[in-house]
């Protein structure tokens with residue numbers, strides 16, 4: 001399949017300066033050629049033509065930390081601190097959901113992600129085989145990991161999670177990759193974490209974990225072990241693997257050096273951190289120290305959506321506030337953390353740049369339809385600081401169009417809305 005995208009107003013990619021008046025040729029899963037419209041006559045052979053007049057193109061966004069099926073809990077538990085939120089509301093709800101519920105809750109999240117320009121995500125949740133079915137069907141790219149809470153999952157859960165990671169890696173034409181995912185150092189004991197670490201090493205799997213999210217988590221560790229969660233994990237070499245660490249909000253002296261030394265991949269979740277009042281992560285310090293930072297939405301229940309544009313704007317403005325420095329996260333940095341840094345975080349090669357030889361995961365944004373793109377001084381600024389996700393018009397993943405002119409090509413919206421609504425409300429009724 002060859003797709004020609006012509007008349008592109010501008011292409012943004014973090015490896016190069018903005019390119020104007022271009023075409024892109026996609027062949028099968030790969031970006032084959034990018035050139036000026038003056039040379040379009042060279043391209044005679046294609047199956048599908050997209051006219052990108054008044055559109056900009058950039059890589060799809062990569063959401064590196066989420067629990068997609070938590071769409072089911074949107075608006076169900078708001079305005080609470082993390083520990084009470086989990087223990088009194090979220091875990092009781094999750095104890096009632098089955099794999100079909102997770103399927104439909106995930107499907108709801110996938111619609112939202114596609115419609116807001118996300119082309120890849122990293123999910124830590126339950127019933128990952130059902131999530132994988134949806135990744136296959138939707139056309140999205142995903143790094144999937146069965147979440148492990150020791151007291152609930154134990155050895156059986158570990159076996160299942162490892163089995164999933166080994167059997168589903170590289171499925172869906174390579175769009176699925178896998179990791180292991182112990183929930184957090186406060187829900188998984190040292191022996192359990194060591195077992196996970198050894199399995200990850202043996203099978204060359206990454207590890208996705210929540211880390212240093214709240215002050216309470218850090219204080220509990222300081223009281224119990226006289227060390228921070230970061231130091232605690234480092235002391236038994238947990239960080240020997242590729243580690244995707246969500247949050248990293250609260251650091252003790254020496255922690256940043258440990259993160260840097262171990263090449264920890266930080267998934268920053270500013271809206272969740274704000275909503276649960278956990279604080280503002282020291283992202284500017286991470287970036288200055290060349291620690292790779294990407295962006296996650298976390299689950300919808302602590303956000304309350306999966307919109308990466310909202311997430312990035314919040315990330316940038318919070319860093320400006322925290323450091324009293326308007327340059328703390330500029331638009332070029334936002335582009336990097338939403339795209340190429342996400343690919344690095346998920347250990348995915350040849351992804352997230354608009355460059356020949358790279359995988360064709362990209363989005364077209366309409367810059368003439370909505371008021372917030374006027375005037376056109378700087379379209380990247382308008383996108384990150386002014387626009388809404390509704391400007392995302394067409395989404396391509398692995399060379400396949402999954403939304404065109406805002407029409408979803410792979411998912412049945414009506415059916416998904418119906419099932420997600422029915423199931424979510426039925427579960428909340430069981431709990432009351």
Ligand SMILES: CSC[C@H]1O[C@@H](n2cnc3c(O)ncnc32)[C@H](O)[C@@H]1O
Pocket residue numbers: 067082086090091094124125126146147148149183210213272298299302
């Ligand atoms: C083991 S699967 C994932 C597990 O994590 C819970 N969760 C969702 N958001 C957060 C968060 O911000 N901090 C800690 N844990 C979170 C989710 O409900 C699942 O139980």
Ligand SMILES: [Zn+2]
Pocket residue numbers: 065066067210246298299
């Ligand atoms: Zn999370």
